[in-house]
Amino acid sequence: MTGSAQQETRKASMELLKLMRPRQWVKNIFVLAPLVFAGAFRSPAAQGAVLLAFVLFCIASSAAYIVNDLQDIDKDRRHPVKSKTRPLAAGTVSVRAALLLLGLLYLVLLSAWWWQPGVVKVLAAYLALNLAYSFGLKHQPVLDIFLVAFGFVLRVYAGAEALAVPVSSWMFVTTMCLALYMAAVKRRQELSQRGSEARDVLQHYSVALVDRYAEMAAMGALVFYSLFVMSSRPELVVTVPVVLFGLFRYWYVVETLEGGESPTDVLLSDLPLLLTVLVWMGACLWVLWPAAGG
Incomplete structure (x- = not known):
């Protein structure tokens, strides 16, 4: 295979990988x-x-x-x-x-x-x-x-x-609320930055409405996570402030830095938020380690 053919093959492979959206x-x-x-x-x-x-x-x-x-x-x-x-x-x-x-x-x-x-x-x-x-x-x-x-x-x-x-029912409802929060924020940013041109469904929303959705979902995620910790894993109480900071930081990025249209991009580009996630994961592993199965 010639160098030109190899280059074309490599380029085609990269485009196929891009189609899969690895980010x-x-x-x-x-x-x-x-x-x-x-x-x-x-x-x-x-x-x-x-x-x-x-x-x-x-x-x-x-x-x-x-x-x-x-x-x-x-x-x-x-x-x-x-x-x-x-x-x-x-x-x-x-x-x-x-x-x-x-x-x-x-x-x-x-x-x-x-x-x-x-x-x-x-x-x-x-x-x-x-x-x-x-x-x-x-x-x-x-x-x-x-x-x-x-x-x-x-x-x-x-x-x-x-x-x-x-x-667990705690994990189910907490995950659902957190995901609703991120999805509502994504819709909010699409609507505020590009209006209903971004996607057809946005013509049925307003920024004020999806703001309320996001606030309700964020509150639910925090409340249910805290209840889970206090009732089932009290040793994880140290992670509650970390979660609260993460929610605050994410909303700051959305409101001030105009991010949030892509949660993945926000996580990968905002260092404080990425560090918050890593600290939360590290704290969970550290606290739960003695109880982990061998």
Whole structure:
């Protein structure tokens, strides 16, 4: 293969990887939550099972992004930013290549049934949820925010299935509230920065309305997390101020630095927020370590 051909192959591979949106994989860190709170993080077998679930969720989320890009290709081509940043809209990846990649990702997920059938069931629910979202439900106000948030809840369930442990009601409702907070903030920023041009459903919202949604969800996340800590894991009380600071910092980035349209970009670009997440994770591991299974 000539140098020119190798360069073209490398370029095509990079565009396919871009289509999979690897930067968004950070969202799948929610899969790891049951590993920490079940106290199984010292077990190599548990670590391997959850890591595999994390990888599978990255593949599933990439498949969902490809479906969404295929559905929105015509609209994205008219968008001033997405027409240049989305490979399908920009023409750097053909529809045929995207479909072939999508089929390959589905095949990998299907093959995982032999190792983690419980996780694959959760992934099937996640993919079905995203198909419903991409082909109509994303245009339904309020429901669109809840569907995005429920995707994060399913990430937690995938981690729990990998470990064969139940998801506590505390973890379910706290994750749901936190995800609703981030989803509402995302809608708020889209609306305030680009109006209803960003997505059709935004014509049904106002900044004041989604602000109230975000405030309600943030309060719920803090209250339920605090109740969980005080009732089930009192040794984690030191993490409550960290969570509170994280919520404050995220809202500061949204309001003052005009971030929040992409939670992933906020986390990766704002050092204080990233450090807050790392401190919270480190504190949880440190506090729960003596009780962790060997």
